[in-house]
Amino acid sequence: MESRAEQGRDYREQRGPVPVFFHEVQLAHRPRYEWQSGQRIHHPESSTRAEGILQALASRGPVYSVREPRVLDEHEVAKVHSESLLQVYRTASASSSRAAIYPSVFPVDHDHRSVNPANPNHTGAFCLDAGTPLHSSTWAAALWSAASAWDAADYVAVLSEGDVPPLAMSYALCRPPGHHATRDHFGGYCYLNNAALAARRLEALGPVALVDIDFHHGNGSQSIFYASDRVLFASIHGDPEVHYPYFWGYESEQGAGAGLGYNINVPLRVGVGVGAYLDALQTRILSRVRSFKPRFLVVSAGFDTAKGDPLGDFGLVAADFFVLGRLLGELKLPSVIVQEGGYDTSDLGTNVVSFLDGVLAGLSSPA
Ligand code: SP5
Ligand code: ZN
Numbered sequence: 001m002e003s004r005a006e007q008g009r010d011y012r013e014q015r016g017p018v019p020v021f022f023h024e025v026q027l028a029h030r031p032r033y034e035w036q037s038g039q040r041i042h043h044p045e046s047s048t049r050a051e052g053i054l055q056a057l058a059s060r061g062p063v064y065s066v067r068e069p070r071v072l073d074e075h076e077v078a079k080v081h082s083e084s085l086l087q088v089y090r091t092a093s094a095s096s097s098r099a100a101i102y103p104s105v106f107p108v109d110h111d112h113r114s115v116n117p118a119n120p121n122h123t124g125a126f127c128l129d130a131g132t133p134l135h136s137s138t139w140a141a142a143l144w145s146a147a148s149a150w151d152a153a154d155y156v157a158v159l160s161e162g163d164v165p166p167l168a169m170s171y172a173l174c175r176p177p178g179h180h181a182t183r184d185h186f187g188g189y190c191y192l193n194n195a196a197l198a199a200r201r202l203e204a205l206g207p208v209a210l211v212d213i214d215f216h217h218g219n220g221s222q223s224i225f226y227a228s229d230r231v232l233f234a235s236i237h238g239d240p241e242v243h244y245p246y247f248w249g250y251e252s253e254q255g256a257g258a259g260l261g262y263n264i265n266v267p268l269r270v271g272v273g274v275g276a277y278l279d280a281l282q283t284r285i286l287s288r289v290r291s292f293k294p295r296f297l298v299v300s301a302g303f304d305t306a307k308g309d310p311l312g313d314f315g316l317v318a319a320d321f322f323v324l325g326r327l328l329g330e331l332k333l334p335s336v337i338v339q340e341g342g343y344d345t346s347d348l349g350t351n352v353v354s355f356l357d358g359v360l361a362g363l364s365s366p367a
Contacts, residue, residue, distance in 0.1 A: 056349025128187025206295025214302020217249025329362020
């Protein structure tokens with residue numbers, strides 16, 4: 001039997017199907033409501049999202065093949081998140097199946113010495129917003145979502161152990177999403193930062209570019225790598241003056257310490273056209289990624305930039321997602337695509353497949 005690393009030496013390009021990592025338990029997390037202008041609305045981060053993506057992938061026949069990730073050891077998760085945050089999740093997972101924890105009291109300026117992660121009344125100390133509930137099923141779903149990202153990263157890492165790094169790609173169908181989760185806080189429908197875990201898996205092997213194309217700024221990923229010059233974080237998103245997460249995502253946030261210059265934010269005004277969007281991506285993000293000379297690419301791939309999305313307003317259609325994917329593929333880097341947002345469930349699957357097809361086309365185009 002050849003090991004996965006030995007197989008990797010024969011690969012220069014992706015051959016055979018692109019692995020899609022996903023576990024059924026990820027569907028069990030079903031947040032019911034969130035708040036919008038004081039009104040209770042249906043929660044947009046539904047399990048239907050993942051089902052639609054799976055269906056669209058299946059329609060592409062043998063190009064993509066779904067597999068279950070292996071169990072993720074919690075000590076890997078602890079390389080990105082605090083032990084207290086994980087304890088908050090474990091505590092919530094032990095609650096009755098009907099109960100939901102919606103934090104609504106947030107200890108601003110509290111010194112946190114008396115915060116107890118085993119006390120559900122203290123959950124607000126670990127939470128950024130009121131739209132990200134904890135149900136008994138949340139912890140297991142988030143952990144499998146993280147496992148999907150970690151295994152997707154492991155797949156390209158193992159294939160890259162040879163002298164010539166292969167142009168492999170993998171896709172983690174992460175749901176719940178992750179890029180708003182910081183080391184210590186959950187929020188923005190995110191509990192564990194899946195993309196950050198993937199980047200952590202890879203950064204030991206070489207520099208990693210983490211490019212975030214979700215409509216919302218990836219504040220969690222930014223904060224986790226803010227002082228790092230090993231992981232370049234670059235995000236293009238709706239202007240935070242107007243859009244969630246409001247307090248982060250400005251151009252002035254450029255990194256700290258050794259990481260100064262390794263954090264790039266490109267906020268775009270409401271209703272920017274696809275031409276201006278792709279232009280900003282190329283001139284302000286992809287050029288910087290190239291000069292950084294990464295060994296790996298991780299993409300926080302949100303599709304709430306799509307036309308008709310209830311949360312975003314960039315108006316991208318399936319053909320645009322193909323172009324976007326191809327531009328990223330043309331970086332010619334082993335690539336891990338991590339699912340983030342995207343809430344128009346009628347087009348989500350089509351857009352995801354179009355994007356992944358684009359990445360594959362970019363990776364395999366003549367250099
Ligand atoms: C992963 C991800 O995409 N998270 C997004 C979290 C956004 N939560 C706040 C949504 C506020 C919605 N206001 C909607 C106005 C629509 N016209
Ligand atoms: Zn988003």
